[in-house]
Amino acid sequence: MTTEVPAVPEACRAVLVTPSMIEGTRVPKAVPLSTRLQKRGITVENAESGLTHHSLLYNLSSSQQDKRQSQHNPPRTEAMMKTKILACALLVLTLTAGMAFADPPPQTVYNLSKETLEAIGSDPVVVEAVKAQNAKRMTMDDIHAMDEKWKKTQGIADYMLALMRSELGKHLLELQDSMNYCTNIFVMDNQGALVGMIEKLPNYWIGDRDLFKASFSQGAGAVFLGDVDYDDWILAYKCPVSVPVVDGEKAIGVITFIINIDEFEM
Structure with missing residues (x-):
């Protein structure tokens, strides 16, 4: 069953984490797993023990971790956060601008x-x-x-x-x-x-x-x-x-x- 994700205002999308940001690296079958991982700076443990790529244990080197983290989680400076907060505040004002708060006449x-x-x-x-x-x-x-x-x-x-x-x-x-x-x-x-x-x-x-x-x-x-x-x-x-x-x-x-x-x- 496919779960539909509600539409999110453009100004607020940057603060969301999508599934694609936390998925592991997909390895093509045409190249041995150990070779692919080693070329990417990944230390493989028990690579020759017959384990499949689903159960293979591996650790990312610190440089590779930093690289991938910077790609998926760019630095959030104070100015960027203030901009996002302001954008969301303006969005709320825009959505509520047409609301009428009526009172009886005096x-x-x-x-x-x-x-x-x-x-x-x-x-x-x-x-x-x-x-x-x-x-x-x-x-x-x-x-x-x-x-x-x-x-x-x-x-x-x-x-x-x-x-x-x-x-x-x-x-x-x-x-x-x-x-x-x-x-x-x-x-x-x-x-x-x-x-x-x-x-x-x-x-x-x-x-x-x-x-x-x-x-x-x-x-x-x-x-x-x-x-x-x-x-x-x-x-x-x-x-x-x-x-x-x-x-x-x-x-x-x-x-x-x-x-x-x-x-x-x-």
Whole structure:
């Protein structure tokens, strides 16, 4: 049965001892064993006693031992060991860089959502833009097709800029200017497709995310606060807050605010 050895990161392979490093020397059958060993500086005991090469006792000369040891176990200087330790430490940091350590939002963000952000869901500019988008009655096939196109597009295309430079996009920018703790604001229709934004998002369709589903709540509407996590791009802790866009008593879409916790609590 063959035992599979797990893959080892390149930076750490040098500290491992492989089976090939501790195997004995293989002697070809075409040359007598005693001759082969003597040519390599090996003192043979009882070589003529009829013993096979499996049971033959031999000793390596001190020079041969030193030579073989230096080949298989190169000197480990202090600098080399420090380099290996640093490489392994960097490897651990790389593997854990994408881990998210999320915490619930502080009470101050809950208060903000109820006292300030929820009312923006009834803002006339936001409501009218969402109603106009919903009136287009886009199919989910059309939305998914746009989402795929969106994700494959490098940079900011004209159809993305249209969501940023529209009346709604400009209005969102004005809202952000009055709330310096907001890093982004975006609006979605009743299917989770983007209607307006300040900065480009990774996706056009956000209907599968909790920040849409929990807030839209199939038309019932609810305030949603996501977990606080660290954003490597803005180098700060952030938290999404979604409130329903309402027309009368019914939710017709969702508006999401990305709150920079560090800026908000200063």
